Amino acid sequence: MTTDRPSVKPAGTTAALIDCGSLDAALDVFAALSVARERGEFHADELVPAAQTVLVLGGDGRNPRGIAAKLPALLAASHAAARAQAAGPEVNIPVHYSGPDLTEVAALTGMSEEAVVARHTAASYAVAFTGFAPGFAYLSGGDPALAVPRRATPRARIEPGSVGLAGEFSGVYPRESPGGWQIIGSTSARMWDTEREQPAALLAGGLVRFTAVREKTEIHATRATAPQRNTDPDRPGAVLRVVDAGLQTLVQDAGRLGAAGMGVGRAGTAIRGAYRTANALVGNAPGAAALELGHGGFAADALATVVLALTGAVRQGRITGPFGSRNVAHGTPFRLSDGERLTLGPAGRGLRSILALRGGVGGDAFLGSRSRDTLAGLGPAPLTVGDEIRPAGAAASAVGAPAPQDPDLPSEGDVATLRVVLGPRDDWFDADAVARLTTQQWTVAPQSDRVGVRLTGEPLRRDAAHADAELPSEGVVLGSLQVPPDGQPVLFLADHPLTGGYPVIAVVHDDDIELAAQLAPGTTVRFTLFTDQPHTRTETRQ
Structure with missing residues (x-):
């Protein structure tokens, strides 16, 4: 995926993915665009940096060709200021190095466990990007000798505060979750705390150093509670x-x-x-x-x-x-x-x-x-x-006129049609797989939820060049059709992750997202390439 200069690819109709070719190049692009955005020279709802890419959501992201045309000038004009902006105060994270994978990491690197700890604490890290979970930061700049692969079999449960290694990155799990990183220790520092004004302890561009400590301190996650109950006498009563x-x-x-x-x-x-x-x-x-x-x-x-x-x-x-x-x-x-x-x-x-x-x-x-x-x-x-x-407060205006109901919502047995824009990773699939995306019908699986609609059909296979390749984490957008190794696409909905590690073959048109969110299990879906022509959204089977 290495390129001589950043390339810009559409990610649906409202975003663009800038493929930078390396982590350092992605950090330079992200910093430069952040400066240009502050100056009013570049517009975006969000910028999402990742291992080798920067995702531009909204604003200029709606015009990938426009980004490609202005990007060289923005990089040249913003380079010095971006570098200065990237530096920040160093955050010290105390770690008790007794993780379940410390012995395996030592074997993988040919070091003693003490040497692994020494090298991990000697390095100064930078927060390259965030993703996977709120407060999870990918830390770059560690000792290259500690670059180890993810576990072959991910754990179903990793404790909050676990310190891990994966590839060139270090990271700290902010809350209990599944994961495949090699766990070498734990920290009592809270990476994510909703009671703080800034819940995330680490933000992109920040600096981090790990320090070894002898004592292990447990941390406990807190559960979000429903805020509907009326406990404030000055607020409106429950209705x-x-x-x-x-x-x-x-x-x-x-x-x-x-x-x-x-x-x-x-x-x-x-x-x-x-x-x-x-x-x-x-x-x-x-x-x-x-x-x-x-x-x-x-x-x-x-x-x-x-x-x-x-x-x-x-x-x-x-x-x-x-x-x-x-x-x-x-x-x-x-x-x-x-x-x-x-x-x-x-x-x-x-x-x-x-x-x-x-x-x-x-x-x-x-x-x-x-x-x-x-x-x-x-x-x-x-x-x-x-x-x-209870109500939040007073209404803003009088009630509105009746609105007609949507007659085209699908039910089990119907065929819903969604328009898609190919990319940004359709080039990871062979021509037959790309054609199969739009020529076959897909069935909505029962496991679907607000994160994504899981689809079943004839699998979409990668081409020979990418059959065993691992995609570095990159930003994903609402409506993405991400294809995991089993070839069964997942259509991302409102609660999708910020970044993902599987290729996105296409993105559903923004105007069809609402229909996608109305797909109940058992509904059949057909995808069609986006054109400006009118289309029929739902067909009822005879």
Whole structure:
């Protein structure tokens, strides 16, 4: 993948991947673009550096050819300032070197365990990039003699604070997770702490040094709690109490921007259009938090009179109580009076719905958002029976006019069509695999979730040159079709990881992401290459 100069590849319709060819070149590009962005010479929602690439999300990322044209001048103009900006204070991390893989690392490197520790503590590291999990930093600049491969079989559970090696990088696991790094020690330093103003201890460009200590101190992860309960007497009182939370009802808003430097993705609602419509129907300002309903039904009792709106996948609903019984209108604001119960069934077509509350769903924001990120474990916990929901404040305007429902949502047995843009790694696959992506039909597997839609079909195989190659971690975008070694694609949704290590053969068009998020298990999917021509989104099998 080494190149003489950076090349720019489209990553869907809203992002571009700059392939720099090496870690040093990627760091130079990232630093230069960061400086140009501060000067107003370059625009992006996020910049995501990785092992050999920089991902540009939004802004100039929508025009890869434009980036390629201006990149040489930006690099030349920003080089000196970028180098100066990259330096930062050194963070010292105390490590108890007693990891389960220390002996194996010593054998792999031909050193004693004491020599491994000595070399690991002698080096000065730089935070090259973040990813994999919030607060997980890839540290470069270590002793080349300590470059070791990942474990052949990843562990299902690695403790928070574990210090590991993988290839040319060192890193510290910020929380319990699976992983394949070689663990040589542990630290009591918290790499990720939601109680801090800046939760991540390490940011790109920072400097790190490890120090050996004798005592091992355990650290414990904290669980995110639901912020719906009303514990502040100065805040509005609760208006709903959950009676049936379904299989996954989440608080969601437009998501988190500006947190990529800490390894945190945007997340937010999976069905953006339905979310915007629901907020408009109840008179909320854009960005107000709402409830996103997934599998199963939902029911809640009104503790005070409230105005609600239901959008997205259509659900049969009833309101019952002291004033009688009536149906719930879809795409229209409706009133739920004190003492009444709202009961919603599962989605008839599609999968996800938005239930908006006039005034927005209240609760504490984290990194500027109330949304739940299911992969990172950030934001309010999924709703459970007994949770109380209160408004965030006053509505912004009057309720809106009824909105028509979407007639094209798929159900089991239907065929949904999604437009895709090839790349950025379609060149890792042979011509037959690229053709197979768009000529066969794919079935949505039951294991699908907000992280991604898992698809089954005839596998997509890599070409001979990349059959056994390992892709260095690089940024991935919403809608990416990432292909793991088994050849079965995963279509990334709202809670996808910030970076990934498998090639992305294509990216779903941004305008079709909402349809992708409505694909229930058993639905059939067909991909078609993006053109400017109108297309049929859903076909019903006869």
